[in-house]
Amino acid sequence: MAKAPPVDKRRQILDAAIHVFARQGFHASRVSDIADEAGVAYGLVYHYFESKDEVLNELFTERWSLLLGAIEEVDGQPIGAREKLDTVARFIVDSYRHEPDLMKVIIVEVTRAANSFGRTHLPEIRRAYDMIAKIVADAQQAGTFRKDVDPEFASMWFYGAIEQLLSGWVFELIPGGEADFDRAREMVVETICGGLDAPATPRTRTASGSS
Amino acid sequence: MAKAPPVDKRRQILDAAIHVFARQGFHASRVSDIADEAGVAYGLVYHYFESKDEVLNELFTERWSLLLGAIEEVDGQPIGAREKLDTVARFIVDSYRHEPDLMKVIIVEVTRAANSFGRTHLPEIRRAYDMIAKIVADAQQAGTFRKDVDPEFASMWFYGAIEQLLSGWVFELIPGGEADFDRAREMVVETICGGLDAPATPRTRTASGSS
DNA sequence: CTGCTTAGATTGACTGGTCAGTCAGCCGGG
DNA sequence: CCCGGCTGACTGACCAGTCAATCTAAGCAG
Numbered sequence: 201m202a203k204a205p206p207v208d209k210r211r212q213i214l215d216a217a218i219h220v221f222a223r224q225g226f227h228a229s230r231v232s233d234i235a236d237e238a239g240v241a242y243g244l245v246y247h248y249f250e251s252k253d254e255v256l257n258e259l260f261t262e263r264w265s266l267l268l269g270a271i272e273e274v275d276g277q278p279i280g281a282r283e284k285l286d287t288v289a290r291f292i293v294d295s296y297r298h299e300p301d302l303m304k305v306i307i308v309e310v311t312r313a314a315n316s317f318g319r320t321h322l323p324e325i326r327r328a329y330d331m332i333a334k335i336v337a338d339a340q341q342a343g344t345f346r347k348d349v350d351p352e353f354a355s356m357w358f359y360g361a362i363e364q365l366l367s368g369w370v371f372e373l374i375p376g377g378e379a380d381f382d383r384a385r386e387m388v389v390e391t392i393c394g395g396l397d398a399p400a401t402p403r404t405r406t407a408s409g410s411s
Numbered sequence: 412m413a414k415a416p417p418v419d420k421r422r423q424i425l426d427a428a429i430h431v432f433a434r435q436g437f438h439a440s441r442v443s444d445i446a447d448e449a450g451v452a453y454g455l456v457y458h459y460f461e462s463k464d465e466v467l468n469e470l471f472t473e474r475w476s477l478l479l480g481a482i483e484e485v486d487g488q489p490i491g492a493r494e495k496l497d498t499v500a501r502f503i504v505d506s507y508r509h510e511p512d513l514m515k516v517i518i519v520e521v522t523r524a525a526n527s528f529g530r531t532h533l534p535e536i537r538r539a540y541d542m543i544a545k546i547v548a549d550a551q552q553a554g555t556f557r558k559d560v561d562p563e564f565a566s567m568w569f570y571g572a573i574e575q576l577l578s579g580w581v582f583e584l585i586p587g588g589e590a591d592f593d594r595a596r597e598m599v600v601e602t603i604c605g606g607l608d609a610p611a612t613p614r615t616r617t618a619s620g621s622s
Numbered sequence: 623c624t625g626c627t628t629a630g631a632t633t634g635a636c637t638g639g640t641c642a643g644t645c646a647g648c649c650g651g652g
Numbered sequence: 653c654c655c656g657g658c659t660g661a662c663t664g665a666c667c668a669g670t671c672a673a674t675c676t677a678a679g680c681a682g
Contacts, residue, residue, distance in 0.1 A: 209657085225526045227438055231642065241659040246643065304526075312523035314582050315436040315515075326584055349598050352585050353576070357599050360575020361568030368567045371525050373537055375563075387560050388568050395606035420631085442668065452633040457669065 210248045212238045217255045222301035226256055226309045226317065256317060260310045263302060264324055267291060271331045281339030282393045286385070288332065289362055293385045296366050297378075304370045307363060329355045336396070345396045354396060361388050421459045423449045428466045433512035437467055437520045437528065467528060471521045474513060475535055478502060482542045492550030493604045497596070499543065500573055504596045507577050508589075515581045518574060540566045547607070556607045565607060572599050 216238035220229045231252050235242045249255050274287045296303040310318045311325060318325065333355035339345040365384055369376035374384075427449035431440045442463050446453045460466050481502045485495050507514040521529045522536060529536065544566035550556040576595055580587035585595075 227527060230640090235660095242661090243644085243659055244657080247656095247658070252642070308524070308526045312578075313519070314578065315519045316438060322582060322584075329579075329584060349602060350595075353579075353595050353598055354602070356575045356579045356585060357572030357602070360571045360573075360578070362571075363575070364567045364571020365564070367523075367525065367571070368540075368564075371533060373533075373540060374567060384561075384564050387564055391560060391565070391568070391606035392602065393606070395602035395604070441666090454634065454669095454671085455632055458631070463668070 209238070209240055209244060213240065213245055213248060214255065214259060218259060218299075218302050218305060221256065221259075221305045221309060226305075253317070256305070256309060257320075259302065260306055260321060261324075263295065263306055264321070264328075267295070268324070268327055268331070271328060271335075275331060275335055281335055281342075281344055282389065284335050285332070285358065285393060286389045288335075289385045289389050292362055292366070293381050296369065297381050300370070303366060307366055307370070311363065312367075329359060332358060339396075343398055345393075346398045349396060354392075358392055361392065420449070420451055420455060424451065424456055424459060425466065425470060429470060429510075429512050429516060432467065432470075432516045432520060437516070464528070467516070467520060468531075470513065471517055471532060472535075474506065474510075474517055475532070475539075478506070479535070479538060479542070482539060482546075486542060486546055492546055492553075492555055493600065495546050496543070496569065496604060497600045499546075500596045500600050503573055503577070504592050507580065508592050511581070514577060518577055518581070522574065523578075540570060543569060550607075554609055557609045560607060565603075569603055572603060 213234060217229075217234045220233045220237050223229075224233065229252075231245055232242055234252075234255070235245050238245075245252075245255070249258070270291045271288055274284050277284070292303075310321055312318070314322060314325070329352070333351040336345060336349075336354045336358075337351040340347045340349075340351065362385075365374075365388060368374040369380075374380075424445060428440075428445045431444045431448050435444065440463075442456055443453055445463075445466070446456050449456075456463075456466070460469070482499055485498045488495070521532055523529070525533060525536070540563070544562040547556060547560075547565045547569075548562040551558045551560075551562065573596075576585070576599065579585040580591075585591075
């Protein structure tokens with residue numbers, strides 16, 4: 201691998217693929233569409249990638265590993281579960297805010313397409329769920345979350361709620377103005393954590409007044 | 412034995428399609444697979460349906476209209492919001508319990524594929540979200556749910572949480588034994604409604620009583 | 623009961639179009 | 653003049669959808 205020329209065509213192709221996949225969906229996207237959008241020859245796509253699948257692969261893996269890293273990092277921090285979950289939610293929502301097309305592709309074509317393409321990535325996807333479950337389980341151990349809820353299940357609906365939110369924005373089912381992003385995140389975290397909080401705990405208040 | 416029990420080939424084809432789509436995914440399913448599974452000739456599929464799409468169409472519409480009906484009916488009942496939402500959740504979970512393949516197809520190929528096939532059905536899908544939002548909004552009006560949460564948003568994450576649960580079962584990410592269905596449903600409804608409840612009950616008090 | 627007629631159900635070989643992926647060769651810098 | 657990035661016409665496979673032919677059953681007259 202000698203070093204790259206001034207213009208990174210590989211990157212150009214990936215960026216083009218994001219927009220093409222977001223616009224038309226993976227299946228309806230031709231490789232020629234990607235090449236056209238990137239302004240390169242058809243064959244060059246196959247110079248850098250083994251197949252059309254591998255392009256999507258790369259897009260997903262790039263971003264998902266960031267998410268996994270973010271969850272892992274936050275989990276190590278000495279903060280409350282609610283803040284941890286809020287940070288995770290913020291990461292996801294901000295990812296959408298800054299790169300809506302990429303997140304749309306990841307959600308629509310991979311995360312929510314576990315039957316076709318996503319099947320390959322189930323282990324990585326699962327890893328995210330597991331880490332969220334761990335955060336919940338730890339909070340139960342510490343007594344901040346009620347213990348009668350399965351952490352694995354809670355993880356599913358926490359993640360599912362957020363993803364559905366992104367879905368709603370992607371398909372314009374709910375208002376997606378700049379102000380809505382943070383507001384929605386706050387609400388979903390507060391609601392779900394509110395539901396998960398241990399009932400009437402006489403220990404030091406976990407919730408820091410953020411108002 | 413030329414019996415004449417009106418063997419409904421149309422139904423046979425639809426049922427076959429459920430299993431083929433569930434097994435291979437819509438895109439990877441050939442029309443010939445459906446015909447083979449149904450034990451009929453290739454061409455007969457086109458005698459009863461205009462296209463492969465229309466088969467999926469039919470499967471979705473059939474079931475989704477039941478869901479819409481169920482929500483509508485429960486909304487008219489003089490019961491609390493929590494019970495209403497519980498009934499909705501129960502309908503969805505029971506649908507999965509009794510026809511997992513069909514629900515898998517609907518979720519994977521339509522509901523969560525709003526980019527490709529689901530786009531056609533966005534209005535119907537949206538209708539479900541809207542009706543759930545209405546239940547929440549009414550409860551806020553009545554004072555049982557806190558008013559600072561957007562009903563539209565709450566609807567999204569309520570539905571998203573449940574759908575993610577089904578997803579988890581479909582892809583065996585969480586235990587899906589007979590006992591888990593009701594337990595999961597109870598937990599998700601209790602958690603989310605718990606988070607939505609008006610802070611009249613001393614559950615988790617954010618003591619910031621700003622006037 | 624039988625033969626004729628017809629309409630709808632059923633069959634499956636075939637067609638037309640679409641693309642993913644290949645490859646033989648072109649350029650431009652070292 | 654050599655090499656690796658780069659080009660784009662071409663090919664082989666695949667498959668949704670068509671259609672002409674065949675079958676079945678139902679109605680009806682003789």
